[in-house]
Amino acid sequence: MPETTRTTTPEPSLLIKGATVLTMDPELGDLLPGDVLVTGDRITAVGPDLADRATAATEVIDARGTIAVPGLIDTHMHAWQVPLKGLHAQGWTGEDYQSEVFHLRERFTPDDIHDATFSGSVQMLDAGITGVIDFCHNVMSPEAAEAGLRAHRATGQRALFAYGMLGSFDATPEDHAWRLEHVRRLDEEVNKGGDGLLRVGLALGSIEYGSMARVTREIALARELGLRMTVHQNPPGQIRALHEAGLLASDIVPAHANAADDGELALLAACGGGISFTPEGEFGGGRSMTVLNRAHRAGASPSLGIDTHARVAIDLFAAMRLTFLLMRNVDAAAEREAGRWPLAHHPGVPLVQPRHMLEYATVNAAAALGLGADLGRLAPGRLADVVLIDTEPYGVALGDPAAHVVLQTTPRDVDTVVVGGRIRKRGGRLIDLDPTEAGAATRRVRARVLGSAAPDPGPAR
Template sequence: MSEGRILLKNGTVVTLDPELGDISGGDVLINDGRIEQVGQEINAPDAEVVPADGMVIMPGLIDTHLHMWQHPMRGLGQDVWGFDDYSSRVFPLRERFGPQEMYEATYTCALDALNNGTTTALDFCHNVLTEEHAEGSLRAHRETGQRVLFAYGMLGREDRLVEERQSRLAHVARLHNELGSDKTNLVRLGLALTTLTFAPIEDVRVEADFGRSLGLPLTIHQNIHAEVFRLHEAGLLGSDLLPVHSNNITDAELRLLASCGCAISFTTESEHSGGLQMSPVGRADRAGVLPTLGVDAPSFTDPDMFAQLRATYNIMRATEAQFERQEGRWPLRRYEGSPYVTSRRVLEYATVNGAKAIGLGDELGTLTPGKQADIVMLGTGLTGLIAGDPTNYIVHYATSRDVDSVLVAGRFRKRGGRLVDVDLDKLAATAAGLRSKIIGDA
């Protein structure tokens, strides 16, 4: 659904389309949910004109790894120290969720992220304890207006993984028939494979083969050394499979991913705070693997992709500078190819690359005529846009508080700083009640 013809007028348009570039005093014409025209002084007398003076108009942000069900546990994860701590103190709270709690958690998280400029999210739902749990999350997704790839988690209760696998896959097939495979649908279905930590490769193969038989995008946590090699040896790597984290990945494994057109979802803030290696982001990019960005778990990371952009840039710069010191090139000096990371490149991780990683590269990621009108209008504060490349403003100066308006498929989901058709008091009350119910005495 769309709101007819809309003309976003006189903003700084960051298209991320290499042919269109950035357009100062630019316009974006939207028609029937898609971008019809991008340029200056567009004449569209039948369109609703939305002034964008002093604003940045940019592609919507794409989060490729978000555990939406953990939204009511916000803040709880800040006290954990290491994976064992998380596994014993945070993850077991999943048992306190029923279908209604899944609905409420997904609804509040999606609107939180949408309010922050995330127009598309891959909801890696690894709390599908029953079919009704999945249905609860999907019910929320149908209501928020956010574009979502719902990755149905194959990780149920550990003691029932084998016996429940076939019934889960049967449920996935039914949901696929219900949701369809049209890429323009706001709610699409994917498959979150069981992590190799919990299942042998042959069981993961059953899941992957089934998902591929339906044409579903696949994703998998990649936490343990040499898992990419294991996936390769089993013939499971492909451009439709999105590994997540991959902080222990070797250069040889990166070459394997590059050879099959894979991307990786890096959740920079959560990985860095957890003490994991951060060099794989830049190494992946140099190797030809598409880096994408995700928030990970709202239990310890805010669903704010602007924070991920800034953290990723700064961590990559620090990692690159450390390498220069180790090589004896200090103080820092510019030379061809150094520094590698730029604001524009990092912004592409959360737009262009993210779209490609979830199979929507032809539909999203740039403000190109013909693509879906998933757009963020970003205010520039009291003193306006900074000098130089406008992507520097987006990555280093803007925050989620600057998100003035958000459109998904040409429809305003946030406008003038306020979510559209959302009772904010009710939303806050729902979040507070759910938090009390889930956290309790945890």
């Protein structure tokens, strides 16, 4: 038999060259500078110089003057509220939120959910937020959920669509039943039959509205199918209540939990769980922020979210910055109260450095997404979600480059965004998504939901 030579076309790959690489991996550390090689949707190598690994099929990004970080992940976002930007700016009480924002929920048609989600997802990608837990507590029909999923598919952000279990406040048991049934079908279609970028999980009904009995049924379904869950944890004691019901595990991500006591934080830490904090909204809404420091100390892995664009910008850099400053403030207040003033360093004080915030938004957030072993670090074998932050023309901050990311960066500095090995933004511009389309989607929702109360339709383009 004659011998045949098989020529294989090399797999398309991407070489990010010459960046300051913050791998967020304890073994690899920082590379000053370094290269990241991506093959398919995974990172295949990280090192000081990978030029010899480039093939004819390799696209090379000259990343000098940038800081490479794992894609940022928002672990608590209500994308359906994105067109309501600013509507809750003056909000103060929980009732304000209900009357200004949440009551509009039932006016949203599936088209509105689609357009809002699309607009939010485009804005997140533009801002370097490659992954999100989209807490959609506006699934008033199966079509609404399908519309949200369609929007996520269109943008290609890495999303956990947390299917809202909370119907109308006077919802019937049948209203709950169709949601559970629909999730079962979507699990087959999206989780088992999809590309992995988009997944379906559960946004559990809040215990105070949905009852523990309902939430127990939701958790049972999620565990049967292996779905991630998240839950609004606003009134005190619910983490303990879940534990006492034998339901607490790391597959549930509580959001806020500002009232959690140290015992509850220890329960979360013991099961390997974490909390999604949304410090801008929580702080602005008068919540206690000492929980940030207590959670960090307890090892109840904090991650961060924007929560609602009705209150603040889609900007995780701002969330990291505020979280850092709040945690420093909590430490300082404790020192003052203990009579230790002026401030002095002592063991455990201050508790955190800027780099911890980047850990919250990458490593911890990946775990919250259920991808702790697959995402959140720039390391071989991990999914290739990468953000390059431009430090030019004004120059990088002195000292720890992670501090540049946390304290000196805005979404405007996001030069390049890669999701699952695909370049989505380059040179400061989205490649295959149009920001003006996102703006138009926002305006359509406003016109439909707010009618004559909608603000100026904006410039025609």
